[in-house]
Amino acid sequence: MSRVAVLKGGRSLERQVSLKSGARVEDALERLGHATTPIDVGHDLIEQLQAADPEVAFVALHGRDGEDGTVQELLEILDIPYTASGVSACIRCADKVLAKHVMLDGGLPTPEFYAFNETAFKELGAAAALDVIEGRLGFPLVVKPAAQGSALGVKLAGSPEEVPAALVAAFSYDRKVLLERYVDGREFAVSILHSADGKWAQALPVLEAVKRPDDHDFFAARYEIGRTTFTCPAELPFAVADEAQDLAVAVYKLMGCYGLARVDMMQDAATGEFAVLEVNVIPGLTETSLLPQAADAAGISFDELIARILQSAAARP
Amino acid sequence: MSTPAGGRPPQRPASHELERYAGLFAGRTRVMKSSVMRDLMAITERPDVISLAGGLPDMSTFPPELFRRVMDGIADGATARALQYGPTEGLVGAKDCVIDVMAAEGMSVARDDILITTGGQQVIDLVCKTLIDPGDVIIAEAPTYPGAVPTFCSYQAEVIQIEMDGEGMRIDELERTLDGLASAGRRPKFIYTIPTFQNPAGVTMSLARRRRLVEVAREQELLVLEDNPYGLLRYEGEALPTLRAIDGGDLVIYLGTFSKILSPGIRVGWAAAPRPVLAKLNLGKQAVDLCSSSMTQHFVAGYFRTGGWLEQIAGLRELYRRRRDVMLDALSEHFPAEAEWTHPAGGLFIWATLPSYIDTTDLLALALDEKVAFVPGEAAFVDGRGRASMRLNFSGVTEEEIREGIRRIGKTVCAQVALFGAVSGSRHAPVSAVRRDPRPAPAPPGEPPALDPGLADVLELPRRTGGGREARRRQ
Numbered sequence: 081m082s083r084v085a086v087l088k089g090g091r092s093l094e095r096q097v098s099l100k101s102g103a104r105v106e107d108a109l110e111r112l113g114h115a116t117t118p119i120d121v122g123h124d125l126i127e128q129l130q131a132a133d134p135e136v137a138f139v140a141l142h143g144r145d146g147e148d149g150t151v152q153e154l155l156e157i158l159d160i161p162y163t164a165s166g167v168s169a170c171i172r173c174a175d176k177v178l179a180k181h182v183m184l185d186g187g188l189p190t191p192e193f194y195a196f197n198e199t200a201f202k203e204l205g206a207a208a209a210l211d212v213i214e215g216r217l218g219f220p221l222v223v224k225p226a227a228q229g230s231a232l233g234v235k236l237a238g239s240p241e242e243v244p245a246a247l248v249a250a251f252s253y254d255r256k257v258l259l260e261r262y263v264d265g266r267e268f269a270v271s272i273l274h275s276a277d278g279k280w281a282q283a284l285p286v287l288e289a290v291k292r293p294d295d296h297d298f299f300a301a302r303y304e305i306g307r308t309t310f311t312c313p314a315e316l317p318f319a320v321a322d323e324a325q326d327l328a329v330a331v332y333k334l335m336g337c338y339g340l341a342r343v344d345m346m347q348d349a350a351t352g353e354f355a356v357l358e359v360n361v362i363p364g365l366t367e368t369s370l371l372p373q374a375a376d377a378a379g380i381s382f383d384e385l386i387a388r389i390l391q392s393a394a395a396r397p
Numbered sequence: 398m399s400t401p402a403g404g405r406p407p408q409r410p411a412s413h414e415l416e417r418y419a420g421l422f423a424g425r426t427r428v429m430k431s432s433v434m435r436d437l438m439a440i441t442e443r444p445d446v447i448s449l450a451g452g453l454p455d456m457s458t459f460p461p462e463l464f465r466r467v468m469d470g471i472a473d474g475a476t477a478r479a480l481q482y483g484p485t486e487g488l489v490g491a492k493d494c495v496i497d498v499m500a501a502e503g504m505s506v507a508r509d510d511i512l513i514t515t516g517g518q519q520v521i522d523l524v525c526k527t528l529i530d531p532g533d534v535i536i537a538e539a540p541t542y543p544g545a546v547p548t549f550c551s552y553q554a555e556v557i558q559i560e561m562d563g564e565g566m567r568i569d570e571l572e573r574t575l576d577g578l579a580s581a582g583r584r585p586k587f588i589y590t591i592p593t594f595q596n597p598a599g600v601t602m603s604l605a606r607r608r609r610l611v612e613v614a615r616e617q618e619l620l621v622l623e624d625n626p627y628g629l630l631r632y633e634g635e636a637l638p639t640l641r642a643i644d645g646g647d648l649v650i651y652l653g654t655f656s657k658i659l660s661p662g663i664r665v666g667w668a669a670a671p672r673p674v675l676a677k678l679n680l681g682k683q684a685v686d687l688c689s690s691s692m693t694q695h696f697v698a699g700y701f702r703t704g705g706w707l708e709q710i711a712g713l714r715e716l717y718r719r720r721r722d723v724m725l726d727a728l729s730e731h732f733p734a735e736a737e738w739t740h741p742a743g744g745l746f747i748w749a750t751l752p753s754y755i756d757t758t759d760l761l762a763l764a765l766d767e768k769v770a771f772v773p774g775e776a777a778f779v780d781g782r783g784r785a786s787m788r789l790n791f792s793g794v795t796e797e798e799i800r801e802g803i804r805r806i807g808k809t810v811c812a813q814v815a816l817f818g819a820v821s822g823s824r825h826a827p828v829s830a831v832r833r834d835p836r837p838a839p840a841p842p843g844e845p846p847a848l849d850p851g852l853a854d855v856l857e858l859p860r861r862t863g864g865g866r867e868a869r870r871r872q
Contacts, residue, residue, distance in 0.1 A: 210822065247816075248755065248756075
């Protein structure tokens with residue numbers, strides 16, 4: 081039995097999801113016999129942690145602060161072991177632009193992209209380069225904020241006229257945005273789980289997000305009940321599923337992730353090639369979240385999943 | 398159980414945890430709306446956020462002494478009855494208050510025409526429960542009351558939204574839609590409208606359109622659900638007859654509530670409907686909750702017996718009128734020239750529309766960084782429209798909060814406008830040549846001239862030209 085602080089909530093736009101993830105983790109930890117202290121992350125985080133004096137912190141905090149290395153840094157300072165990735169992996173993954181550069185440098189596939197901050201447009205006249213970018217990426221193209229973890233601010237621009245509004249929307253969430261080639265094809269998520277002893281990482285069965293055939297709203301589909309169904313294991317030939325899992329593990333390792341993560345990718349319908357969109361270092365753990373579904377498909381119950389994540393925290397090298 | 402990275406884990410016909418429940422959910426839960434916007438809205442409830450997103454009346458002006466007196470009155474004479482079940486249709490004492498309120502709005506109604514409900518929201522639910530089979534059509538305004546959208550969706554209705562202008566719902570557009578439906582062998586089950594100080598648009602349906610709407614309902618034998626929560630909260634101008642007053646109660650189901658004129662916490666509303674409809678609503682209500690709270694119905698009756706209810710509403714009118722004016726002034730000061738907004742003669746809301754390149758759901762994320770919130774326009778539509786608009790509430794916040802809240806929203810809007818200029822560069826023509834000063838808009842064919850033409854295109858909805866009633870009649 082351990083004293084476990086569950087970090088959740090916070091001030092990010094994904095607060096509600098995080099509260100749900102956290103509550104579910106607390107239930108599992110209690111079933112496993114641990115003493116939990118829920119902490120809604122705010123101004124008094126340090127005091128709360130010091131008062132709780134946990135042996136382990138379970139990070140169920142999504143978005144800003146939870147996924148960008150901020151709370152991880154604080155936990156390092158307080159010398160409290162914690163679940164999931166460390167500071168540097170969080171920093172690499174939370175910034176989609178940085179993550180994509182790391183993938184490109186490591187020779188792993190990610191859709192072609194260009195990234196800008198507001199200053200580039202306001203002070204350097206970057207708008208003049210948009211024609212060139214559009215020529216290279218083609219239409220439709222995806223515009224998204226570098227930092228936002230959910231679908232918020234992600235737009236599909238179908239023509240040059242739609243690009244400025246899409247940029248304005250993306251800049252609502254972050255000072256840095258990227259324009260990315262749209263990959264037309266199937267959408268997969270591969271969740272990765274470390275072993276309890278922290279020695280090796282396992283890819284869970286590939287999950288496919290299947291949109292309703294009549295649904296053309298590229299991103300809203302994923303976030304509205306009933307608009308997307310999830311199939312796990314995905315209907316893929318064994319060799320292709322292996323390929324997706326190998327790619328996900330390679331990305332996970334390249335980023336230096338630990339404990340658990342979810343790698344989102346597309347399979348190009350024309351070429352059959354996979355391309356990685358992003359890595360989520362604190363994936364959702366709600367009833368409808370993808371990683372628990374994938375664990376379930378691998379025969380790992382939610383309680384087993386939580387137990388293993390907790391154990392891997394103590395075994396962090 | 399575990400396999401090394403890259404290997405194939407054991408695959409089994411999974412009884413996924415999610416699917417265990419999913420198999421049990423009713424089909425209608427699949428169409429219940431849930432969206433990222435809802436998660437955003439949850440953040441607006443943080444105490445450090447100035448929320449112009451609510452729809453709350455200001456209850457701080459209700460005298461505690463009055464509350465005590467009313468409760469004492471219940472304790473002295475009606476404790477047992479207040480704690481007992483009541484009839485489904487409601488207690489006589491509460492119905493008599495309804496009769497008084499409806500009389501104040503120019504309607505006469507009998508006790509037997511009234512069903513007391515648990516808030517006005519229950520009327521919307523019961524009307525759907527009574528009238529809607531999956532796939533049935535409901536006509537609503539564009540934009541419509543955001544709280545009605547999930548109700549319509551949960552009954553799997555097909556909602557068709559009719560454009561509005563400064564005179565309320567475009568009745569010519571309504572007639573075209575009805576014709577289109579008729580040619581496909583369909584007709585709506587009912588028309589949902591908030592004709593007076595509409596939520597969220599803040600506009601009021603003109604008398605001519607009210608009359609025409611009732612005529613259309615009669616010609617085509619359609620029911621109209623008239624939602625009138627704010628009718629007594631008029632800050633300027635003369636009151637217009639309600640649809641029910643014009644119709645006499647043949648085809649209009651009237652929805653009233655004490656939420657905005659007394660208290661939303663007591664959850665007492667009512668329906669006044671044609672008897673056969675009322676009988677079905679009553680059956681539906683029996684299934685839902687047997688009866689509304691006896692205690693709060695006694696509270697309503699006791700409060701009305703104190704005799705000061707009209708003065709209390711007059712006080713609210715004065716309070717809200719000042720707050721509306723503060724918000725209108727703040728909008729003029731802080732919103733960019735590209736923005737437009739309604740000038741409501743009553744009610745609780747102003748509807749502001751920004752240049753089309755601004756998505757107010759995204760803007761809300763930026764506004765939350767500034768600790769201020771509003772309702773993004775898309776909440777008032779079922780079809781993705783309204784993304785450049787926002788609903789602003791002025792009744793539930795202090796004048797100081799209104800000024801500061803609008804200043805902060807204005808700051809984010811101006812930043813977006815400037816940014817759009819920067820990211821557009823030279824290749825896009827300026828999109829936002831929107832005038833600020835109201836000027837008359839051309840009257841649509843078959844329509845009387847706009848009474849308040851300054852409002853005519855604040856809703857930023859596409860104008861239709863030609864056709865209309867004249868075209869239909871020629872056929």
